[in-house]
Amino acid sequence: xxxxxxxxxxxxxxxxxxxxxxxxxxxxxxxxxxxxxxxxxxxxxxxxxxxxxxxxxxxxxxxxxxxxxxxxxxxxxxxxxxxxxxxxxxxxxxxxxxxxxxxxxxxxxxxxxxxxxxxxxxxxxxxxxxxxxxxxxxxxxxxxxxxxxxxxxxxxxxxxxxxxxxxxxxxxxxxxxxxxxxxxxxxxxxxxxxxxxxxxxxxxxxxxxxxxxxxxxxxxxxxxxxxxxxxxxxxxxxxxxxxxxxxxxxxxxxxxxxxxxxxxxxxxxxxxxxxxxxxxxxxxxxxxxxxxxxxxxxxxxxxxxxxxxxxxxxxxxxxxxx
Ligand SMILES: Nc1ncnc2c1ncn2[C@@H]1O[C@H](COP(=O)(O)OP(=O)(O)OP(=O)(O)O)[C@@H](O)[C@H]1O
Numbered sequence: 001x002x003x004x005x006x007x008x009x010x011x012x013x014x015x016x017x018x019x020x021x022x023x024x025x026x027x028x029x030x031x032x033x034x035x036x037x038x039x040x041x042x043x044x045x046x047x048x049x050x051x052x053x054x055x056x057x058x059x060x061x062x063x064x065x066x067x068x069x070x071x072x073x074x075x076x077x078x079x080x081x082x083x084x085x086x087x088x089x090x091x092x093x094x095x096x097x098x099x100x101x102x103x104x105x106x107x108x109x110x111x112x113x114x115x116x117x118x119x120x121x122x123x124x125x126x127x128x129x130x131x132x133x134x135x136x137x138x139x140x141x142x143x144x145x146x147x148x149x150x151x152x153x154x155x156x157x158x159x160x161x162x163x164x165x166x167x168x169x170x171x172x173x174x175x176x177x178x179x180x181x182x183x184x185x186x187x188x189x190x191x192x193x194x195x196x197x198x199x200x201x202x203x204x205x206x207x208x209x210x211x212x213x214x215x216x217x218x219x220x221x222x223x224x225x226x227x228x229x230x231x232x233x234x235x236x237x238x239x240x241x242x243x244x245x246x247x248x249x250x251x252x253x254x255x256x257x258x259x260x261x262x263x264x265x266x267x268x269x270x271x272x273x274x275x276x277x278x279x280x281x282x283x284x285x286x287x288x289x290x291x292x293x294x295x296x297x298x299x300x301x302x303x304x305x306x307x308x309x310x311x312x313x314x315x316x317x318x319x320x321x322x
Pocket of ligand 1: 017019036057058059062063
């Protein structure tokens, strides 16, 4: 039974959106076509049972990449491939992929009881035969995520944000998912609740051998749960590698900038540098290295030549000076 090895391989995947004005209006105004490059030639593999995190500021293409992985968005170029896996019950096939969204208020149907929300995928996928077995499984799942069996009869509005995110996780597990794409799953929650949900996710990963693709704008959120880390800027990966290495020895000036904005629990009085500058438009990215307008190290070459992502130590880096 293969329990390790790549579960997802993404090969030079790009996603471009045509955001041009309607043809007639372009004809009249002579405005050219406008192509927005949300994700540009991104390649990576995710190993089974591990967490691969993608971090970057708002608008850098993280959600578009997540949507491509779950099949909600087709890549305009490149390919994504899930490897077949062998499950505990001996069945072989592609992994079941589920997404956990940022907003646990919007992602649960307010008119459904929690029990029906979690039971729906079990019924849909015919994972249990009779109603008693379905409700037994719903109760088990509620307990697995730290809620109580009796919560099945309540409606989502009766729960806090953190509890709702637990319900979302239970619903994802109800499909017997192997691979969870988590798009900012804790960013709508209070800091103390964030830690509880992250701890739950780590526990579930160990218990069920889950694989996570974890998306966040906040490096501190992914710090303790990532195996591999990719830093994304304007649609491209600029630094990748084992999480310990990227945190311990950040090479890209953008990674260092992201790290400087994290509060340091050991040095609470250290001045936190705010993020300077804005992410440029993905419709008209700057020439050369897209980060150069915000980079304190930028030299002439950075303004004209885009640094390719090249192998450095156990990871990869796109910087002329790394
Ligand atoms: N369907 C679409 N049509 C046109 N542009 C889009 C579409 N979806 C995303 N974009 C654009 O693609 C770029 C990347 O967006 P995306 O949501 O992937 O970034 P993000 O890093 O997840 O940001 P956020 O954290 O704010 O969601 C943005 O400029 C966004 O406006």
